[in-house]
Amino acid sequence: MRRVAFYTLGCKVNAYDTAYMQSLFEQNGYQTVDFEQHADIVVVNTCTVTAVADKKSRAAIRRAAKTGKVIAVGCLAQRAANELLSIEGVGAVIGTDQRGRIIEIAESLLNGESAVNLTHDLKGCGFEPMRLSGSGEKTRGVIKIQEGCDCFCSYCIIPYVRGRSRSRRFADIVEEARRMASEGVKEIVLTGIHIASFQDSGYDLGDLIKALDGCGARLRLGSIEPGVLGGDFIKKAASAKNLCPHFHLSLQSGSETVLKRMNRPYTPAAYMEFLCMLRDSFDNPAVTTDIIAGFPAETDFEHQETMAFVQKAAFSRIHVFPYSPRAGTRAYAMSPRVPKDLSRQRTMDLIRLGENLERRFIESLIGKQAVVIFEEPSKDFEGLMEGYSERYIRVASEAEKNEIKTVTLESIRGLTVYGQ
Template identity: 40%
Template sequence: MVVDFSEKSDLYIINTCAVTAESGRKSAQIIRRALNRGGCVAVIGCYSQLDPTINEIQGVSYIGGNRDKAAVFRKADELLENSRTRYEESFDLSGPGYESLCIGTQRTDVFSTCRAYVKIEDGCNGRCSYCIIPKVRGPVRSRPVAEIISEVQRLAIKGYKEIILTGIETSAYDYAPLSELINIVDGIEGIERLRFGSLSPNTITDGFLTAAADSRKFMPHIHLSLQSASDRILKLMRRPYNKEQMIKKMEMINTRMPDMLISADFIVGFPTETESDFLQTIDFVNAYGLSHVHAFPFSPRPGTAAASMSGKIPARELKKRNEILIEHSRNV
């Protein structure tokens, strides 16, 4: 039986994150919290994929990365019988292995009563200068359309009404255009609402917006991964677009779907970011009335190009700019 993490358990499975230094710190904290409660502790995900020092945490019975997270469930009985033995899975992400999110045959409490996430791809082929994701998640592997349809249909039968198509880099899905997935879900009986996870602005095309506007189920909300509104910073970040292209995409959305709510991710305090660079992001949020902003202070990740860049912004200034952006977005 699956229980809440706050309850006593025989086996704690901790799916870790390492996208920022803070998420890595919290992952280590949760691992130690589970160890203090007793029971068997299994650690999987990005933090264990990235940081070899996880092997130094005494008491962890199972360590796996991102290649096959489901392996821990197949070994659950063995882990419980031999909790003093440490098991380690392959961390190789170079093969065709795909970490799927499949709901199985029984209703699950992982999702809410009406909303379910369907993973359509894993990995990322991008080379953004600040991002550790390609290293810990591997290259893009997309899920076949037929498999996505099958899972959405099973979810509909189980009573789920809302589907969120998501992935590590949802926009990189390459078995079919995302517009085709909109049309497909539109035709699945029982599903009433459709959303996507975070999208690149490059995803916003005439075809995508036509499918979204014509859909009976597409919810009027798009979340975009923008990161900055300064051309200079976007170039240093190696983002695959510039400010002019961002503006064009925003205007396309506002013209085709004027009731669309747009939220976005931004990184604050990237190395060498000036006050002028920062104010360009503030002005962009204001100009397009973003409904919500996820603001993150720059966090250097080991092995990335940005980690060795000069011109780091002092921690106090990072915090200040992050708070200003968040507060400003709330008042737009």
């Protein structure tokens, strides 16, 4: 039997794309083995969101080339196809479209045919139809509902490597969610590059959430973008009983002038207004976010504006990234660049603030009930299982793997809560 291995970098969208390619290989008689084990084909699904992601992707490709013939897929592959093809052991580059041809490509490589580059200009390309064959033993399933982005934030390379926004068919998503739930998946995460722009046959993201109410699993949204969604979305979302009260609402900066330079389509005031509407419509929702520290020309004053905004917004968790220049974006040419030390210091300021806010949010939940899907042994509470609650906090308790259970939150260790 032929063997295939996978290595995935980057976001949940990439994870879904890998799961799709893995199911194609398995349907065609390949056995999946661990990365590092010998395989006939090794698929590396790359990421290019930051310089660090580029470096990790190249390192993974070099490691993969020691164990089998490499097919490089994903965002860095789309952006630097010829460079990756020149690495010894790389037999094909697929990029961010035509992943459905991976078996044909693998077979031709194994038959000794020469290297292939399937990347192409993504202009006008549609949503690549993908369907996973089964959910296996998984408790949490991911469904990709959208691809690409039209926003062109000034620091972001994604629209250049993933193409314009396009959506998966509404009916396909509903069908896949029902099938996953019937196979035992207890939580479905809707993911995409810019899911707020989902549109199919006149249906938007709010309509999709409504249609998935009662699908048999609870529902969680991937990252949503402010400035696109409004009160109508919140009304539809709040009517769905199975939607987790957890929203990852991408902020990037709390300074109006920085947001302008970033070409983000909202002001801090508009963001706060949307946040308040969410809090009015859901019971104590968890609101998490992403922030970029040290964007070009960011002053101390602008950094303090972001710190003050984060404090006021009382996020339940923040992910902070130091700005990473990406050639080909508008921000790449912006000056002056914030010195690395200062950018690191601002990153640390925000991380510390985020940890305090996270602790405060968790403390506010003590004594309350949480519905948790237990997925793995706890690191903080020995002998217990751990998983995420509907508000995306880590909870440990006496439970079986893959069990869904309601617990009362009692005490905190690190950032994990013990639930009885």
